[in-house]
Amino acid sequence: MSETKNRPYHHGDLRRALIDTALAMLATDQNWTFTLREVARRTGVSHAAPYKHFQDREMLLRELARIGFVRLGECMAEAMSQDFPSTRAQFVATAQACIDFARCNPGLYRLMFSSDADKTIDPQLHDAAMDTFAIPLRLLEDGQEDGSFRKVAIRAQAAASWAQVHGLAMLAISGQLLEEKVGAEPVQGALDVLLDGLCCSD
Amino acid sequence: MSETKNRPYHHGDLRRALIDTALAMLATDQNWTFTLREVARRTGVSHAAPYKHFQDREMLLRELARIGFVRLGECMAEAMSQDFPSTRAQFVATAQACIDFARCNPGLYRLMFSSDADKTIDPQLHDAAMDTFAIPLRLLEDGQEDGSFRKVAIRAQAAASWAQVHGLAMLAISGQLLEEKVGAEPVQGALDVLLDGLCCSD
DNA sequence: AATTAAAGTTTCTTCTGTAAACATGAGCCT
DNA sequence: AGGCTCATGTTTACAGAAGAAACTTTAATT
Numbered sequence: 001m002s003e004t005k006n007r008p009y010h011h012g013d014l015r016r017a018l019i020d021t022a023l024a025m026l027a028t029d030q031n032w033t034f035t036l037r038e039v040a041r042r043t044g045v046s047h048a049a050p051y052k053h054f055q056d057r058e059m060l061l062r063e064l065a066r067i068g069f070v071r072l073g074e075c076m077a078e079a080m081s082q083d084f085p086s087t088r089a090q091f092v093a094t095a096q097a098c099i100d101f102a103r104c105n106p107g108l109y110r111l112m113f114s115s116d117a118d119k120t121i122d123p124q125l126h127d128a129a130m131d132t133f134a135i136p137l138r139l140l141e142d143g144q145e146d147g148s149f150r151k152v153a154i155r156a157q158a159a160a161s162w163a164q165v166h167g168l169a170m171l172a173i174s175g176q177l178l179e180e181k182v183g184a185e186p187v188q189g190a191l192d193v194l195l196d197g198l199c200c201s202d
Numbered sequence: 203m204s205e206t207k208n209r210p211y212h213h214g215d216l217r218r219a220l221i222d223t224a225l226a227m228l229a230t231d232q233n234w235t236f237t238l239r240e241v242a243r244r245t246g247v248s249h250a251a252p253y254k255h256f257q258d259r260e261m262l263l264r265e266l267a268r269i270g271f272v273r274l275g276e277c278m279a280e281a282m283s284q285d286f287p288s289t290r291a292q293f294v295a296t297a298q299a300c301i302d303f304a305r306c307n308p309g310l311y312r313l314m315f316s317s318d319a320d321k322t323i324d325p326q327l328h329d330a331a332m333d334t335f336a337i338p339l340r341l342l343e344d345g346q347e348d349g350s351f352r353k354v355a356i357r358a359q360a361a362a363s364w365a366q367v368h369g370l371a372m373l374a375i376s377g378q379l380l381e382e383k384v385g386a387e388p389v390q391g392a393l394d395v396l397l398d399g400l401c402c403s404d
Numbered sequence: 405a406a407t408t409a410a411a412g413t414t415t416c417t418t419c420t421g422t423a424a425a426c427a428t429g430a431g432c433c434t
Numbered sequence: 435a436g437g438c439t440c441a442t443g444t445t446t447a448c449a450g451a452a453g454a455a456a457c458t459t460t461a462a463t464t
Contacts, residue, residue, distance in 0.1 A: 014411075031317055035451060046413050051453070053411090088401060113372065115233055115312055120377070143400075150402050155383065156391030157400065160366065163373055163392060167365025170315065170372075175322070177361060189358030190365060197399025198345075198359065199290060200352050216442075237420060248444050253422070255442090 015053040017043050022064055023108070030107035032061055032116065058116060065117035066128045068108045073132035075101045080139060087139070087148035092191050094136055095165045099187055102169035109173060113166070136161060164194045217255040219245050224266055225310070232309035234263055234318065260318060267319035268330045270310045275334035277303045282341060289341070289350035294393050296338060297367045301389055304371035311375060315368070338363060366396045 011017060021043045025034045036057045037047040054060040079097035084090040102109040111117055112129075119126040137158050143149035149157065168190055171177050177186040213219060223245045227236045238259045239249040256262040281299035286292040304311040313319055314331075321328040339360050345351035351359065370392055373379050379388040 011411080036453095037451060047451085048414080048453080049412055057452080091400070110317055113376075114316060115309075147402060149400050150395075150398070152395065153391055156388065157395050159370065159373060159379060159388055160392040160395035161400065163369025164362065164366050164396070165369075166372065167367075167369030168361065170368065171361060171365055174315075181357065186358065186361055189355055190362040193352075193354065193359050193362035194366070194396055195400045196352070197401075198293070198351050198363065198397045199399075200349060213443080238422095239420065249420090250422080250445080251443060259421075 011045065011049075014043070014045060014049060018045075018050055018053060018060065019063060019067070022060060023067070026064065026107045026111065027105065030110075032064070032107065032111050036060065059122075061111065061116045062118070062122045062125050064108065065112045066122075066125045068105070068112040069125070069128040069132045071105075072098065072101050072109075072112070073128075073135055076132070076135050080135065087143040087146060088195060091139060091143065091161075091195070092188065094139060095161075095168075095191055096187060098165050099169045099172055102173050106173040109169065113170075133158075133162060136165070160194070164191070213247065213251075216245070216247060216251060219247075220252055220255060220262065221265060221269070224262060225269070228266065228309045228313065229307065232312075234266075234309065234313050238262065261324075263313065263318045264320070264324045264327050266310065267314045268324075268327045270307070270314040271327070271330040271334045273307075274300065274303050274311075274314070275330075275337055278334070278337050282337065289345040289348060290397060293341060293345065293363075293397070294390065296341060297363075297370075297393055298389060300367050301371045301374055304375050308375040311371065315372075335360075335364060338367070362396070366393070 018039055022032075022034070022039050025039065025042070026032055036050050036054075039060075040047045040050050050060070054063070075097045076094050080090060080094045082090075082093070084093065117125060119129055137154070140149060140154060140157050140161060144151050144154065144157075168177070168187055172187070177190075220241055224234075224236065224241050227241065227244070228234055238252055241262075242249045242252050252262070256265070277299045278296050282292060282296045284292075284295070286295065319327060321331055339356070342351060342356060342359050342363060346353050346356065346359075370379070370389055374389070379392075
């Protein structure tokens with residue numbers, strides 16, 4: 001009760017506080033159906049105060065998504081920067097990092113790729129997403145360089161890799177990669193399929 | 203003005219009419235932010251009438267998603283059932299059918315995989331989705347049988363294939379598979395990567 | 405010390421979802 | 435035919451939300 005009343009009129013960093021509250025609600029509920037008023041209430045501020053920092057509810061959601069992309073990028077960059085016996089192992093570890101991130105933050109991950117995180121109307125969000133996508137791209141380039149990966153159009157390889165990893169992440173958080181459905185080590189197995197190919201080429 | 207007033211009290215098939223209106227709005231706006239009242243208004247019916255057919259707004263959305271899965275299944279089944287020189291070509295055509303469906307119905311496709319189409323609380327939706335997923339699964343089984351595809355755990359292969367196709371569809375409708383970004387024939391290229399593998403095995 | 409502008413609050417309007425009570429009419433039973 | 439009944443409509447009511455506008459507080463600048 002010590003700070004119930006003697007809170008100063010000005011919050012100090014309400015923008016950040018609102019973001020933190022919203023991220024917490026997103027993590028708790030695993031959805032972003034919360035209202036802006038509820039966020040304001042939990043932050044202990046009037047329902048109109050958020051509008052001083054965010055044009056509307058959707059702008060807050062896009063900021064949450066942007067933060068999500070930054071964090072995802074950090075996770076993948078960290079996983080990628082360790083020592084590996086092969087580029088292949090490095091690829092798997094980086095992919096696993098993305099999928100783990102989705103598993104730990106399903107709500108946030110869904111938001112990042114939902115239509116509420118429209119990258120065409122928010123340059124900052126767009127850039128954050130692009131920066132994150134650039135991380136695995138470097139891995140592919142290095143892999144082609146050192147002979148680990150086939151030398152085909154890097155763009156196609158990147159699209160395929162990203163589609164695969166993102167697709168697995170989405171399947172994972174929809175509960176469709178459970179052991180009983182898909183065997184043990186489902187992600188490893190699926191990544192092996194991508195790495196070795198579907199066809200019998202040999 | 204001929205039928206403005208002399209509409210009968212009972213609609214006849216309001217449930218279907220509401221679904222049609224909602225599908226049309228989804229197709230026009232490419233999002234499902236429409237309100238239930240607006241759907242009712244456009245269907246020419248009072249704002250409470252929909253509740254006689256749908257428990258709440260989310261239930262209508264799940265029904266739209268269910269219809270989406272049925273239609274997607276039809277598209278893939280049709281593409282798959284044609285004559286092909288190889289199982290590989292059949293696989294590509296089926297994948298393309300899914301991605302084309304997403305391109306033609308981006309709003310609906312997004313809804314189908316959004317958290318508003320929660321398969322864990324709607325058995326009918328869950329079943330429709332499973333029926334659709336089963337279609338490419340048969341293709342993989344046949345491909346393993348006839349020696350076109352590697353004989354690895356079918357579940358892992360299915361997960362990888364589905365992840366790849368769904369991932370590409372999502373990238374496509376996010377405008378991230380444009381020629382200038384990803385080269386010509388981006389989908390074909392990405393699918394080739396999956397089919398042949400990322401690694402230099404040969 | 406006075407002024408200003410950013411960051412809060414209060415108040416108000418318009419909308420939504422949803423519940424409850426009421427109205428209509430199509431189909432069935434006699 | 436006459437009347438019941440129930441699914442399917444409508445009307446009315448209400449709580450809560452978005453967002454605009456006008457007002458208040460306080461930190462910072464001059």
